[in-house]
Amino acid sequence: MSKKTLFDKIWDTHVVKQIKDGPSVLYIDRHFIHEVTSPQAFKGLEKRGLPVFRPQQVVATADHNVPTLNQELPIKEELSRIQVQTLKDNCAKFGIELYGLGHPFQGIVHVIGPELGVTQPGCTYVCGDSHTSTHGAFGSIAFGIGTSEVEMVLATQCLLQSKPKLMRISVDGDLGKGVTSKDIVLYILAQISASGATGYAVEFAGSAIRALTMEARMTICNMSIEMGARCGMIAPDQTTFDYVKGRKFAPQGADWDKKLAEWQQLYSDQDSVFDKEYHFKAEDIEPMITYGTNPGMGIGVTGHVPELSEISQRDQPAFEKSIQYMGLKAGEHIMGHPVDYVFIGSCTNSRIEDLRQVAAFVKGKQKAEGVTCWVVPGSKQVEAQAKEEGIDKILEAAGFQLRQPGCSACLGMNEDKIPAGKYCISTSNRNFEGRQGPNARTMLASPLMAAAAAVTGKVCDVRELV
Numbered sequence: 297m298s299k300k301t302l303f304d305k306i307w308d309t310h311v312v313k314q315i316k317d318g319p320s321v322l323y324i325d326r327h328f329i330h331e332v333t334s335p336q337a338f339k340g341l342e343k344r345g346l347p348v349f350r351p352q353q354v355v356a357t358a359d360h361n362v363p364t365l366n367q368e369l370p371i372k373e374e375l376s377r378i379q380v381q382t383l384k385d386n387c388a389k390f391g392i393e394l395y396g397l398g399h400p401f402q403g404i405v406h407v408i409g410p411e412l413g414v415t416q417p418g419c420t421y422v423c424g425d426s427h428t429s430t431h432g433a434f435g436s437i438a439f440g441i442g443t444s445e446v447e448m449v450l451a452t453q454c455l456l457q458s459k460p461k462l463m464r465i466s467v468d469g470d471l472g473k474g475v476t477s478k479d480i481v482l483y484i485l486a487q488i489s490a491s492g493a494t495g496y497a498v499e500f501a502g503s504a505i506r507a508l509t510m511e512a513r514m515t516i517c518n519m520s521i522e523m524g525a526r527c528g529m530i531a532p533d534q535t536t537f538d539y540v541k542g543r544k545f546a547p548q549g550a551d552w553d554k555k556l557a558e559w560q561q562l563y564s565d566q567d568s569v570f571d572k573e574y575h576f577k578a579e580d581i582e583p584m585i586t587y588g589t590n591p592g593m594g595i596g597v598t599g600h601v602p603e604l605s606e607i608s609q610r611d612q613p614a615f616e617k618s619i620q621y622m623g624l625k626a627g628e629h630i631m632g633h634p635v636d637y638v639f640i641g642s643c644t645n646s647r648i649e650d651l652r653q654v655a656a657f658v659k660g661k662q663k664a665e666g667v668t669c670w671v672v673p674g675s676k677q678v679e680a681q682a683k684e685e686g687i688d689k690i691l692e693a694a695g696f697q698l699r700q701p702g703c704s705a706c707l708g709m710n711e712d713k714i715p716a717g718k719y720c721i722s723t724s725n726r727n728f729e730g731r732q733g734p735n736a737r738t739m740l741a742s743p744l745m746a747a748a749a750a751v752t753g754k755v756c757d758v759r760e761l762v
């Protein structure tokens with residue numbers, strides 16, 4: 297029998313039809329939708345008089361435009377209000393269950409799928425959202441699609457897709473104290489660049505990846521899109537099965553046993569071939585921070601912004617523009633740089649483990665004066681859990697503000713924006729110009745590094761504080 301990769305195994309069981317010399321018709325198990333990329337798709341269906349083919353396989357939530365304070369009140373911003381209302385109307389019209397504002401399951405689409413047990417190994421997931429790659433942490437094929445494709449999936453539960461090339465990135469060894477999965481992914485990005493995996497489906501493997509919890513694995517797959525990857529994935533194992541078991545939409549009883557037996561076959565066969573492979577050592581990874589305006593522009597916290605001479609001539613103009621935007625100089629050390637805002641949230645790092653880690657770190661400490669600290673849970677369930685565990689009290693005592701769930705300052709589609717010129721250490725996944733607000737300056741880091749910056753008021757090495 298020929299050797300198959302994890303990707304091949306899932307892909308092959310979902311191809312409905314292979315078009316000669318063209319793409320495949322791929323079956324989609326679950327389709328996530330949110331308010332930003334679904335309105336045009338529904339409009340398209342209406343225009344053609346088509347129903348949603350399998351409404352029970354669509355999961356809807358409102359996340360990008362929702363306020364994170366006073367969610368029970370009508371949304372003030374007109375555009376946001378219209379977006380959220382349109383999603384509500386479309387879901388009602390087309391028979392789709394909506395976890396909208398006020399619903400106990402509402403939250404960032406990539407946080408709620410896993411926590412509800414909708415996300416499972418061996419399945420295909422799409423959403424009109426690039427960070428759909430998050431769900432690949434369960435050993436599934438999950439990727440973002442455009443609005444016209446959202447329409448296609450709503451109408452047919454299928455999608456035309458060409459099979460991507462395959463890459464494996466292995467990280468072996470043990471992570472040091474204060475180094476987390478966010479640092480792993482920022483490190484990989486710094487090594488291979490923000491375009492290093494363009495066009496590939498990436499499987500993350502190796503002992504350092506296998507040692508991670510599910511939530512930590514999600515952080516890595518979440519950012520695989522930032523390397524240009526079509527999707528990211530990790531083979532399911534006992535950690536995965538334990539996480540899924542017992543969740544609301546997880547299989548139960550005999551169904552569970554049957555599924556588990558299938559899931560246990562989901563790994564890349566020994567000697568299966570990848571188009572490209574990378575190997576990294578966990579011991580080489582420091583707590584990371586970005587200095588530029590793409591997620592590949594990251595350095596270890598003890599490092600410095602590259603010198604111009606370290607940058608290829610071709611990339612120098614973009615590099616200079618980028619550090620100018622950030623108000624940094626070539627060769628400058630990043631440690632000690634003042635910070636104005638700390639944002640702990642987004643589909644990269646807003647799950648309960650992230651909040652627990654932050655709370656454990658800040659307990660008994662105080663945020664530095666002049667720093668604004670927002671903690672935005674990824675979902676209502678994370679928020680409820682945080683309150684149950686007293687995390688809210690710990691954060692409030694330290695001067696942090698625990699807000700309500702949503703994408704928030706990750707992209708500032710609601711009121712949560714970082715003012716122009718200000719520095720924000722953010723646990724999100726993108727540091728593009730203007731991402732967190734016009735002329736805001738974003739430095740990406742782990743929740744621990746963000747919390748450390750909050751209490752010291754500057755970029756610091758969290759390893760000295762844990």
Ligand SMILES: CC(C)[C@H](C(=O)O)[C@@H](O)C(=O)O
Pocket residue numbers: 332333360424425426427440707
């Ligand atoms: C709004 C949405 C289309 C977008 C995406 O696709 O990623 C957003 O979630 C983001 O993170 O920039």
Ligand code: SF4
Pocket residue numbers: 359360404406425427642643644702703706707724725
């Ligand atoms: S939290 Fe940020 S990255 Fe994630 S879906 Fe929302 S806007 Fe996109």
